[in-house]
Amino acid sequence: MDMGFILSKLMMMFAAILASFVAVKKGLWGKEGNLVFSKAVTYVLNPATILASTMTGERPLSNSQVLILVAIAFACYAFLIASSFLIPKILRVKADKERIYRFMYIFSNVGFFGLPVVRALFGASAAFLVVIYILPFQTLTFTYGVILMAKGQDGVKLSPKMLLHPMILSCVAALILYLCKVQVPDLVKEPLNFLGDATSPLAMMVVGGSLAFTPLKSVFHNWRLYALTAIKSFVVPVLVLFTLKAILPQTESYRLMIGVSAIIMSMPVAAVSTILANQYNQDVTIPASGVCLSTLCSVVSIPFVMWLLNTVL
Numbered sequence: 001m002d003m004g005f006i007l008s009k010l011m012m013m014f015a016a017i018l019a020s021f022v023a024v025k026k027g028l029w030g031k032e033g034n035l036v037f038s039k040a041v042t043y044v045l046n047p048a049t050i051l052a053s054t055m056t057g058e059r060p061l062s063n064s065q066v067l068i069l070v071a072i073a074f075a076c077y078a079f080l081i082a083s084s085f086l087i088p089k090i091l092r093v094k095a096d097k098e099r100i101y102r103f104m105y106i107f108s109n110v111g112f113f114g115l116p117v118v119r120a121l122f123g124a125s126a127a128f129l130v131v132i133y134i135l136p137f138q139t140l141t142f143t144y145g146v147i148l149m150a151k152g153q154d155g156v157k158l159s160p161k162m163l164l165h166p167m168i169l170s171c172v173a174a175l176i177l178y179l180c181k182v183q184v185p186d187l188v189k190e191p192l193n194f195l196g197d198a199t200s201p202l203a204m205m206v207v208g209g210s211l212a213f214t215p216l217k218s219v220f221h222n223w224r225l226y227a228l229t230a231i232k233s234f235v236v237p238v239l240v241l242f243t244l245k246a247i248l249p250q251t252e253s254y255r256l257m258i259g260v261s262a263i264i265m266s267m268p269v270a271a272v273s274t275i276l277a278n279q280y281n282q283d284v285t286i287p288a289s290g291v292c293l294s295t296l297c298s299v300v301s302i303p304f305v306m307w308l309l310n311t312v313l
Helices: 003-025 031-052 063-091 095-106 110-122 124-150 160-164 166-179 186-197 199-213 223-247 252-265 272-279 285-312
Strands: none
Touching: 003 110, 003 199, 003 285, 031 110, 031 124, 031 166, 031 186, 031 199, 063 095, 063 124, 063 166, 063 223, 063 252, 095 124, 095 223, 095 272, 095 285, 110 124, 110 199, 110 252, 110 285, 124 166, 124 186, 124 252, 124 272, 160 166, 186 199, 199 285, 223 252, 223 285, 252 285, 272 285
C-alpha cells in the first residue's frame, strides 16, 4: 500500500481529532456531549459498521481462514495476558497500581479506534477482520478485565448479561452472516453502510474531545506511561508481525490477516480502562493519561507499523 495514501488517511482522521479538541476547548460542547457521541459510536455506529463489513459482497477470507484468524486473535490475547505479569516488574510499578498497568497493556482501543483506522487503511471489507478481534476483546474486557480491576472487591459479580453488549451481538451476527454467505438486500445493506460511513469521523471526534478533558501536564510527567506506550505500540506489533509472517503462508489473504493483526496490536490503550478504574475505585489519572499519551503516540506508531508491513510483506 502506498505510504502517501496511508498518511493522507491518517491526516484526515487526526484532522477530526484536532477539530474536536479545539471545539471542546472553545466550549462548543462539554463532557456530556462527548459522552453522547461516545454512546452513539459504541451502541449504534460501530455495530452498524461491523454488520456492514459482511455485506460488501467481498470475501477477503475463506471460512477456514476466518477460523484461523479467530484462533490467532485469541492467541494474541493469551500472549498479552501471560506477558502482562512482566509489565509491573519492567516498569517497577507499586503493588497497588500493578493491575491498572496490566489492564492498559492487555486491552487496546480495538473497536472505537481500531475499527475506523483499519477501515480507512485497508478498505471496508477489511473491517470484518477487526470484528474477529472485537469479539475476544469485548468478552475478556467484561470478564477477565473486571476481575483484574476489581481485585477481589466484594459485590463484584460476573453476569451473562455482560455478553449481551451490542458490540458482541453484532460481532456474532456478522460472523454468522459471513460464514453462512448470507445475501442481504440493499434495503438493509445501504442504511448500515450509511451509518458505517459516519463511524470514523465521529469516533475520532470523541477521541479529540477526550484529549481536551485530560490535563496534559499529568500525562507527560509519568515515565512509566512512556515505557508502556513504547512496548504496547511498537514492540508488541513487531513481535506479532514477525511471528505471524514466520508461520503463515505469504498469500494476499494471509498478508491481510498479518497486516490487520499487527495494526490492531498497535492500537492505543482502551478508553474503557478509565471507566472501569473509576467504577472500581482505582487511580483514574493513570489510565486517563495512558489513553491520552498512547493516542497521541499513534500519530507515529501507526505509520511506523504500516511502513514495516510494506517493507517486510
